[in-house]
Amino acid sequence: MFDDRSPIYQQIADKIKEDIISGVLLEDEQVMSTNQYAAFYRINPATAAKGFQLLTDEGILYKKRGIGMFVSGEARQSLLAQRRDVFFEEVVDKMLAEADKIGVPVGDIIKRIESVKGRDEA
Amino acid sequence: MTLGIEVNKLQLRYGSFTALHDLTFKLDGGKIYGLLGRNGSGKTSLLSILASFRLQSAGSVSIGGEAPFENAKMMEQVCFIQESGHMNEGFSVRDALSLAASCWPNWDDAYAAKLVKLYDLPLKKRATTLSRGMKSALGVTIGLASRAPVTIFDESYLGMDAPSRYTFYEQLLNDYMEHPRTIILSTHLIEEVASLFEEVLIIDKGRLIVHEETESIRTKGRAVTGPAEAVDRFAQGKTVFGEQKLGRTKSVTVFGELDDAACERAISEGLELGPVSLQDLFVHMTKRKGDEQ
Amino acid sequence: MNRKRRHPAINVALKLLYTYRWTIGIYWLVFLCIYVAIGVILRSPTVGAEMDAQGIWEGASTSPKVFLLVIGILMTPLSLASFVSNGVTRRHFIWGVSGLLVVYSAISAIIMVIGYPIEQWIYDKYDWPLELSNPHLFKDASQFGLIFVEYFFLFIAFFGSGWLIGSCFYRFNWKLAVVLILLAILPAMAMETVISADWIGSILQKAYDIERASLAAVIPLALCIVALVFASVFLLLRKVPVKRKVLS
Structure with a gap:
């Protein structure tokens, strides 16, 4: 547990x-x-x-x-805000570091994000 | 009712062998305490003294402000359950329970009956012919139903199978929450029980080496893994227990407060910081020369 | 939840009595059967001819004495640990056992007292003569008080000696305890000498020419012996550690 x-x-x-x-x-x-x-x-x-x-x-x-x-x-709101505050540092930067480590070009990542964004907006 | 325990410069000698050296500590009472120690560390000796089974050679013990040895009022407030107990020869389980019921001032018959049912204790069978697990079950039944303000279990659940042990932990916790009292659990099954302890005491070779809140010990232990030189640099000036090498990678256990800055420095040097379980810490702290082999 | 409870010492005595209920019951049953059987055999035509005016109840006390000695030996090793581990002080345990000693010795003495008039009644019915053949505190079988006193003190001394022996075995290692048996049995032997009854009394008086002291001296001496036993046990057990095993 x-x-x-x-x-x-x-x-x-x-x-x-x-x-x-x-x-x-x-x-x-x-x-x-x-x-x-x-x-x-x-x-x-x-x-x-x-x-x-x-x-x-x-x-x-x-x-x-x-x-x-x-x-x-206000619990949920404040927690979401807290998570949002650290999102870029803790999630995005870490993902980028990982990508860098294993050799995934940033361009590929951007393409992926765009395609998901396109799907969502459709 | 919660009773505090104070021990001051306690010593116990068996002839030329000293089992306890100058033990000093204070327990506020009303908590679940864990007492850890290797075989022969003096755990049982200490508990025997608290329960007035033995008289200390030097130093003082005070429970609820009074010395307990041969003090009728105090002795009936301290219930000490050892693994196989001290059953009267020829006593049946029912007789043993009836004897306990007549002696403990806070005994709860209904609760005892519930535990008997839970553990399926054979009332008519002779206590001395029970299996090891059943003896343990009888022991913890008496210990719990006594509702003694200080209840001590000395590895009294060793003989039980896992389901019975978990029943015990559950019963102990629930009854403790309903009837708060001072409970001391001495155990070898550290990982199973560690989450029940509020404070932990570790005894080694007759001396008290740790007395802390469980949570703070947990945070004090870190496993530092990485390139050997970086690990050595980081571990400079810190208390280090144990080390393991695999090629160029080294792993040591560090004990002490590590603030955020230190942690970040470690990570930046390519070191990995991992948790150390209470059991591992215990093993490290009580290591002896012969253990490595 | 505090309930009204018995005093711990009384609890000890009652629980012990309960523990030995079958042992005690069966003992007396077998004892009586044996003595009735002996009586029948002694009175049968073949054997009876030589038995003039002999009672058998008079000599019956050896068996209870030994039984009490043995029960006494068992007391401490078999039950001290179970009481102390249930929160009873050693002092209360000692008081409880002492009380049991007194009560049970008294009960046994009363049984012996009752036996005399019954034997007399049986002998009278068959017109057999009956005489006491050994010296006693009492002169004839109707002095119930004196009969009781004689048996009570003898029984409690044997019970007490047994208790001392058992306590030595609990407190010390068995080798030392075996040696201490010599000391621990002294109260029983001393009491036999003081009371000077039965066949021991007969030996003391006929062979050694030692007369029993007057009754006024016998009783205080007997009480001293009993007090000595209790004091010795107290000194032995008051700080004794509770052990896991019965014999170390």
């Missing part, structure tokens, strides 16, 4: 972010409690709580006293 690449609480936070972006978790929807999370993934509840705290600090989740944790209204 979780690997050693980063702390588990980070991975929990990332998973929830992913669920929000992909629409599995909707805005103002209640998320599972930390205890439910802990039981489901068989992890220490303090770890789950830490992950939730991370998201609360970032404004992705908010707490309703006595009820539970909810996805905040």
